[in-house]
Amino acid sequence: MIIRSTSILSFLLFLVVSAKKFKEEEKPAWAKKDIRDYSDADVERLLDQWEEDEEPLEPDELPEHLRTQPQISLDSFVLRIKDTDPEELMKLTKKGRTLMTFVKVAGNPTRQETEELTKVWQSSLWNNHIPAERYVIEDNRAIFMYKDGSQAWIAKDYLIGEERCESVTIDNKVYEGKHFSKVSTQSTKEEL
Structure with missing residues (x-):
């Protein structure tokens, strides 16, 4: 010492x-x-x-909170706004920023089942060049975190197409899974 x-x-x-x-x-x-x-x-x-005499870091090496926000050209966007849905604007604003989405697994899975299922989904996303980190937070819920937030909507389209995906939540907007409907939830509640 x-x-x-x-x-x-x-x-x-x-x-x-x-x-x-x-x-x-x-x-x-x-x-x-x-x-x-x-x-x-x-x-x-x-x-x-x-x-003080060191060269400054490159913009892509800076921590995320010190990076400059990507500039959005609203002039070109306004011209296309009639043909574009609001998700396009969200993709533009989240480009290059970290974004978390919540994924809910349908049914009544155990934590282990959720772990295995979301691991398969994560691998599929990685295989399609969408890097996502995955954290299981409940027995039927997981967080998928994307370093480039604009990729979250591409991942959402994949995830809601999966049979066991109940919903994906991005920025407090819930997207229902294609194989899951509110009717099946209500009928299950009525049976109980």
Whole structure:
């Protein structure tokens, strides 16, 4: 432990000496302190100095919250709005952004059945070049997360066509599965 803390201290000392182009009399008060007396704020300032001469990250390497939102040309969209459904606008606004969808499995599956079924669906999406992460949250529900949110609607079209898919929810809009109807749910409730 002594060797490790000594090497960290020597590294920090190296950073202090070589980080800024200050002459000894121009150094700020925090830089004149002994390195062992540095506070967290001092170390943070030292890190900022260290990184100030680095080249900025490429836009695709930035964390998602720092990326610029894709620009949507509403002029060209307005011309086509009569022929286009509202989902097209949603696809454009979600492009390049992370989006989660909720998938509900029909019937009364166990958690294991839901796990296996959604794993097959996830593999099918990956095979069609739609990367999706999958998280089972209940016995009959799972979250599918897409790094490019515009792909969620393509995945939705696939998922609602599956026999055991009850519904897919994207941005609080529920899309019923093609093999599942509200009538079958109501008749099941009436039988109970």
